[in-house]
Amino acid sequence: MVHAGMRVLHTSDWHLGHALKDVTREYEHARFLAWLLEICDREAVDAVVITGDVFDSSTPPASAERMWFDWVAAARRARPAMDIVAIAGNHDSPARLGAASAVLHELGVHVIGGFDRARFLIPIAGGRGLVAAVPFLRPIDLPVGVEITALYAEVMELARARRQPGQALIVTGHLYLAGADPTWTSERRISIGGQESASARMFPADISYVALGHMHRAQRVMRDTMRYAGAPIPLSLDEARNRHSVVLVDLVDGQPVVPRLVPIPRTIEIVRLGPAPLVEILAEIATLPDRVEPGPSSDASDAVDRTRPYLEVIVELARPEPRLRQTIETALDRKRARLVRLGVEHTGTGATLGDHAIAQRLAELDPRDVFRRCWAKVHEEAPSAEVIGAFERLLADVELAS
Numbered sequence: 001m002v003h004a005g006m007r008v009l010h011t012s013d014w015h016l017g018h019a020l021k022d023v024t025r026e027y028e029h030a031r032f033l034a035w036l037l038e039i040c041d042r043e044a045v046d047a048v049v050i051t052g053d054v055f056d057s058s059t060p061p062a063s064a065e066r067m068w069f070d071w072v073a074a075a076r077r078a079r080p081a082m083d084i085v086a087i088a089g090n091h092d093s094p095a096r097l098g099a100a101s102a103v104l105h106e107l108g109v110h111v112i113g114g115f116d117r118a119r120f121l122i123p124i125a126g127g128r129g130l131v132a133a134v135p136f137l138r139p140i141d142l143p144v145g146v147e148i149t150a151l152y153a154e155v156m157e158l159a160r161a162r163r164q165p166g167q168a169l170i171v172t173g174h175l176y177l178a179g180a181d182p183t184w185t186s187e188r189r190i191s192i193g194g195q196e197s198a199s200a201r202m203f204p205a206d207i208s209y210v211a212l213g214h215m216h217r218a219q220r221v222m223r224d225t226m227r228y229a230g231a232p233i234p235l236s237l238d239e240a241r242n243r244h245s246v247v248l249v250d251l252v253d254g255q256p257v258v259p260r261l262v263p264i265p266r267t268i269e270i271v272r273l274g275p276a277p278l279v280e281i282l283a284e285i286a287t288l289p290d291r292v293e294p295g296p297s298s299d300a301s302d303a304v305d306r307t308r309p310y311l312e313v314i315v316e317l318a319r320p321e322p323r324l325r326q327t328i329e330t331a332l333d334r335k336r337a338r339l340v341r342l343g344v345e346h347t348g349t350g351a352t353l354g355d356h357a358i359a360q361r362l363a364e365l366d367p368r369d370v371f372r373r374c375w376a377k378v379h380e381e382a383p384s385a386e387v388i389g390a391f392e393r394l395l396a397d398v399e400l401a402s
């Protein structure tokens with residue numbers, strides 16, 4: 001019988017190496033990671049669970065990989081007994097994230113790239129907890145005919161067989177669960193109707209805590225102890241209103257106490273103007289704070305410069321305005337905010353409105369429907385199951401790459 005409490009910190013979707021319309025997020029990530037280390041120390045965290053998308057791409061820049069390894073090293077120094085478990089998300093390369101796993105394992109850091117029956121069960125906090133570390137499941141991880149639900153059923157069977165009485169069981173996943181709210185996240189497009197969509201019911205109630213990644217908005221699913229930790233920074237302008245946090249889960253004799261959210265301070269604000277007519281936009285820009293002149297202390301002025309707000313401007317136009325960008329940029333000349341997106345909404349002729357409507361309808365269509373219609377047009381019959389299967393695999397590849 002294992003007795004004693006433990007504290008787990010759940011975080012997700014860091015997307016190290018991310019750029020917002022060409023602007024690197026390095027400074028925000030560095031600030032978040034420094035803050036995270038402080039929280040681990042202050043809250044005496046026993047284990048950190050990172051549920052995927054450590055990196056923004058399968059080939060992250062060296063600076064992003066360095067940030068990851070530097071953080072792991074700093075965490076080891078600050079809290080030598082703290083376990084770190086990280087799984088790959090759909091953005092990570094399982095091979096690349098897992099490449100250093102043997103070295104990291106020696107340091108008490110468990111990185112799970114691809115699903116591996118032999119090593120996904122990881123005891124943490126001196127055996128007070130057991131993590132079933134299931135990463136994002138690619139079609140290649142699933143034997144032919146085996147669905148995600150069936151694989152998780154097997155995971156649960158193996159985990160229950162290994163679990164000691166009183167030991168907390170934490171199960172991870174990087175997937176979209178039906179019922180989760182993906183509203184306006186940059187993962188929205190790839191998650192709806194994708195192969196990774198699954199039901200929350202595959203996580204039975206004897207799991208102490210279900211640590212989820214993929215949805216960038218922090219949220220609970222079905223119960224308090226099944227959560228998406230959410231991304232630590234907004235990864236698109238549409239995520240501007242998300243509140244970012246990490247989850248602290250206290251487990252006493254394997255039983256969870258209601259999880260606590262710790263809000264993450266936002267390093268860089270996002271300002272969104274419009275859609276509005278140009279005169280209104282210019283009036284709003286005039287009220288924005290002016291740029292601070294660089295002071296003598298280079299460190300302080302560096303921070304001031306790096307934290308300039310991101311600005312999105314959407315202008316309503318009745319007719320094309322070739323000098324629009326120049327007009328906006330001139331108005332922003334002495335302003336602190338930096339323009340990362342200038343969009344236009346046409347309110348003019350029926351033709352442009354019509355184009356707009358068609359583009360919108362296209363975005364709403366399911367690629368499968370489009371494919372079926374195109375196939376039927378050319379071949380005068382519905383595509384066979386084999387052809388649909390091939391298209392699904394192709395679609396999954398494209399979705400993984402995006």
Ligand SMILES: [Mn+2]
Nearest residue numbers: 013053187214
């Ligand atoms: Mn993500």
